[in-house]
Structure formats: C-alpha cells, structure tokens
Amino acid sequence: MTNLDIETFWAVVQHGTMTAAAEALYITQPTLSMRVRALEERVGTPLFVRSKGQRRIQLTDAGQKFLTLARRWQRLLSETEALSELEQRAYLRMAATYTTNQYVLPAVYQKFLSLHLPVSLWIHTLRDVDSAQALLNHELDFALIDSNTVFNSQLEVRPIFRERFLLLSSPDSRYPAETDPAALDPANEILVTWDPDFIRWHDSSFGPGARPLLYADTLQAADFFPRTEDLWAGHVLLYRPSPPPRWVPSRRGSAALPKRRRTASTIW
Numbered sequence: 001m002t003n004l005d006i007e008t009f010w011a012v013v014q015h016g017t018m019t020a021a022a023e024a025l026y027i028t029q030p031t032l033s034m035r036v037r038a039l040e041e042r043v044g045t046p047l048f049v050r051s052k053g054q055r056r057i058q059l060t061d062a063g064q065k066f067l068t069l070a071r072r073w074q075r076l077l078s079e080t081e082a083l084s085e086l087e088q089r090a091y092l093r094m095a096a097t098y099t100t101n102q103y104v105l106p107a108v109y110q111k112f113l114s115l116h117l118p119v120s121l122w123i124h125t126l127r128d129v130d131s132a133q134a135l136l137n138h139e140l141d142f143a144l145i146d147s148n149t150v151f152n153s154q155l156e157v158r159p160i161f162r163e164r165f166l167l168l169s170s171p172d173s174r175y176p177a178e179t180d181p182a183a184l185d186p187a188n189e190i191l192v193t194w195d196p197d198f199i200r201w202h203d204s205s206f207g208p209g210a211r212p213l214l215y216a217d218t219l220q221a222a223d224f225f226p227r228t229e230d231l232w233a234g235h236v237l238l239y240r241p242s243p244p245p246r247w248v249p250s251r252r253g254s255a256a257l258p259k260r261r262r263t264a265s266t267i268w
Contacts (some may be wrong), residue, residue, distance in 0.1 A: 001042060006073050008035040012048065013067065016056040095124035095131040098142040099219055104145070146195065165201065168222055169232040186210040190221050190233040198234060 004233055011021040022032040040047050047063035061069060096105060101123065111122055126134065131143035144160070168180050174182075187211035193199065202210070213221075213231065214221065222233055 001073075003077065004035070005039045005042065006070050006077075008032065009047065009066070009070055010041060010074070012036065012057055012152045013059070013070075027216050039061065052083050090123055092119050093122040093124070093140045094132060094142055094144070095126045097127065097146050099148065100144055102202055146213050165198065165234055167232055167234055170226065170229065173232070174229045175230070175232065181205040184232060185230075186212050188213055188229070188231050190214045192216050192219055192221060192230060192233055194218070202234065 007025070011025050012018065014022055015021040018029050018036075022029040032230070036048065041071065043062065043066060045062040045129065046060050046069045047066055049058040049060055049063075051132075109121070109123070124131075124134070124140065128143075129143040131140065131145060131150060132155060135143055136261070145157075167175055167184070170174050184206075186206050191202070191212035193215055194217050205214055219233075
C-alpha cells in the first residue's frame with residue numbers, strides 16, 4: 001500500500017466518476033483505471049461497483065471497509081507531515097531572570113511578535129546559574145543574566161548595557177536627589193544580595209562588617225518600606241528622575257521594579 005493508492009481511492013470516492021477523478025489527478029482515465037485495478041489486486045477484492053449506465057461509482061462492502069482504513073491512513077499521513085513541519089520550524093530559545101523578563105523585556109517580545117517572523121520564541125525564566133547550565137546543555141540559544149558572575153570556558157559572556165546605582169526609598173523619606181553614602185545608615189537598609197557588583201560597592205562604602213536591617217534576594221523586598229521611615233535599598237534603577245542626576249556607580253546587567261510610588265535618588 002502506498003500514498004498513491006490512497007490518493008487514487010480518495011479521488012474516485014470524492015469525485016464520483018472515473019472521468020472527474022482523472023481530471024482532478026491530472027492523469028488520463030486509462031491511467032486511473034490501471035491504478036484502481038492495481039489497488040484492488042493488492043487488497044484482493046473489488047472496491048467499486050462497476051455496471052453499464054451507472055452515472056456515479058459506488059463502493060462495494062469491501063470498499064466501505066477500506067474507506068475506514070483509508071481515513072486512518074490519511075490521518076496518520078497528516079500527523080507525520082505535521083511532525084516533519086515541527087522539526088523544520090525555527091525556534092529561538094532564550095532565558096532571563098524574573099525581574100528582567102517581567103519588567104525589561106516585554107517591549108522586546110512585543111516587537112518580536114509584531115515582525116511575524118517564521119520563528120517561534122521560547123522564553124524561560126531562570127536564575128543566572130540555571131541559565132548557564134541550560135546553555136551548557138544546549139537547551140538555550142542565549143540568556144540575559146543580571147551580573148558578570150557566570151564564568152565558564154565554554155560560554156561567551158558579553159556585557160550588553162549598564163545601569164546606575166540608585167537609592168530607593170519611601171517618597172516621605174528625607175533623602176535628597178543626590179545622596180552621599182556617608183549619610184546612609186546600614187541599620188535602615190534592606191540589602192538585596194543577589195548582585196556582586198553592588199555588594200563590592202557596599203563593602204567598600206560601609207565595610208564588610210556593616211549589618212543592614214534586612215537581607216533579601218529579590219528586588220520586591222522594597223515593598224516592605226513604610227511610608228514614613230528612612231529605610232532604603234541601593235542599586236535599583238526604577239526610573240530616571242528629572243532633571244537627570246549625576247551618575248557615578250554602575251553595574252552590569254539589567255534590573256527593574258514595578259512602577260510603584262518610590263523615590264529614586266542618586267548614590268554618589
């Protein structure tokens with residue numbers, strides 16, 4: 001049994017006459033008749049009723065049963081073709097941290113979708129270390145990480161942009177637009193520990209023995225700020241104040257927060 005056999009059978013069933021079926025297949029009627037006879041020989045029994053004066057071809061009992069088998073064959077062929085198309089389709093697999101995926105990249109994803117490219121985008125939300133491992137396992141094409149902590153001879157790491165260190169605090173706090181680190185008290189700090197560049201800057205400014213009020217590994221810890229207390233967190237670029245302040249410290253990678261009512265000041 002071949003696809004040509006099924007194609008011939010379906011053409012006769014759908015068009016009802018040998019002449020119409022032959023025209024649909026772009027072959028001569030004798031060629032079609034030869035294909036039908038060859039199919040019936042493979043099956044071992046006639047599939048169509050042939051009689052003089054018959055306007056439309058009808059199926060025999062065996063033909064009715066073969067019709068069920070032909071439908072199964074057609075479904076299997078369609079599934080096989082779909083699988084082949086799936087393998088041929090281009091995919092772009094990328095990963096980023098939660099914060100980057102949530103607040104930095106949505107506009108990029110929307111732009112990508114608007115281009116209507118023949119490429120499917122797979123987005124993963126992973127920690128830096130998990131992204132590195134997925135790259136080593138050839139499960140990703142690339143990843144956006146939030147720092148330069150990934151070192152592996154099999155991976156190529158390139159900085160793509162930098163952000164400024166900012167002071168994040170309640171809008172009712174006393175901190176000015178430009179803040180000297182010497183005026184900050186670590187006892188009022190929510191220290192977000194996941195970025196090594198900021199930790200190095202923190203240690204150089206306050207000493208490695210400084211003890212913040214609260215340690216956290218997520219930027220969403222800023223939600224803990226009371227409105228009337230001088231709690232603060234560093235290194236978060238929430239938005240650019242107007243006029244732009246003088247930036248000094250910087251870090252690699254990307255970070256952002258939801259646009260809540262916070263005050264951003266420059267740490268200099």
